[in-house]
Amino acid sequence: MPEEKKISMAVIRRLPRYFRYLHDLIKMDIKRISSRELSERMGITASQIRQDLNCFGGFGQQGYGYNVESLFNEISRILGVDNRFSCIIIGAGNMGTALANYENFRNRGFDIIAIFDVDPRKIGGTVNGIEIMSMDSLEDFVKEHKVDIAMLTVPNTHVTEVAEKVTSLGIKGIWNFSPHELRLGNGAIIENVHLSDSLMVLGYRLRSAGY
């Protein structure tokens, strides 16, 4: 990949936030912004913003600040928003359906091209115009279409098996919605959404705030 130095995960996880804030600035028709102004909006230090951005290049101008539009374009490029990632959803339950209906993903470079399930009553149907296919046809489908990401919204009991299946078919990205930790031998990249972890942290914080 174009970027040279090793970027820390702490920085990477902040990139989408920059993306969002810059997008908002554009919508507000703001043309330039200094690291100080942005830091006040985002609630982080100006130093951190400058450090973060300079991981990728010098996008600002001394005495001026940053041009909002060009900075937004840089962040977009870094995040690969203009890339197209082909995604499939595995599990057409409530969460899978919610994801299939989430229009935002497409604007971020993620196309959901099929949904897979084992339930014969669901197979053949569509969600948001996307066909629900049988798990039996997964292998053929992946052979015919380049698939970058599998979004796993299957029951916990099956997630390891499904994850092994999809990675064995060459899919490199796993977006895992099960609480299970996936430990895959191959080079798959796994990003977890642990909803109950998040909720439990909220519970902890509420209790320790005394509520």
Add this chain to the structure above:
Amino acid sequence: MPEEKKISMAVIRRLPRYFRYLHDLIKMDIKRISSRELSERMGITASQIRQDLNCFGGFGQQGYGYNVESLFNEISRILGVDNRFSCIIIGAGNMGTALANYENFRNRGFDIIAIFDVDPRKIGGTVNGIEIMSMDSLEDFVKEHKVDIAMLTVPNTHVTEVAEKVTSLGIKGIWNFSPHELRLGNGAIIENVHLSDSLMVLGYRLRSAGY
């Protein structure tokens, strides 16, 4: 709250992971575990485990390790799993419906007692046995029932307004599913689930791995 010292967020966010792994150990009928064994399973260092646990107390025994069941109980107590949090979902769309159907939350101490929406076609219906009520009745409902947490699955355009509304009614916990950052003046505790951020990070990681 009972715990004395200031616990860092880094530690707090690891607690649900300990909880999950210990739960699995119990299911596997494993009675005792050393920090070293647990570190191998979890893929973190034994040092970190011992440091983390000792934020809350000395739960182990030199020369023996940790009793799985009693450690699990301690973590459960710390996370407040036996607490009951009353929750409402605002927004009966796909995500709200998915959350209402997620049975796991109840086992973690979170009871979803009502769903609110503005769509007259949805109001009066139920999801997983939970009634969908009109947003107009929110205020009265909150006055009659103690509500600890509002799970916000409303469109971006309304999330700030809704968040202000629920916190003004005295609800202290916000579980925010919109990409919007909520900045609330009052002492509300906000926990965000930024799905598209997570997906964009996955995209970044895939690209930088060269896939």
Add this chain to the structure above:
DNA sequence: TAGATTGTTAATCGATTAACAATC
């Protein structure tokens, strides 16, 4: 030019890891 603000180096802070005495 003078003022502003970056890019970048240095200082600080916090979190992780290592080490080991205490002790079961």
Add this chain to the structure above:
DNA sequence: TAGATTGTTAATCGATTAACAATC
């Protein structure tokens, strides 16, 4: 007792913040 493993202190590492020279 001898061996194992904790609890805890010290060392290291990395991330954040501060400072300031470079420069627009």
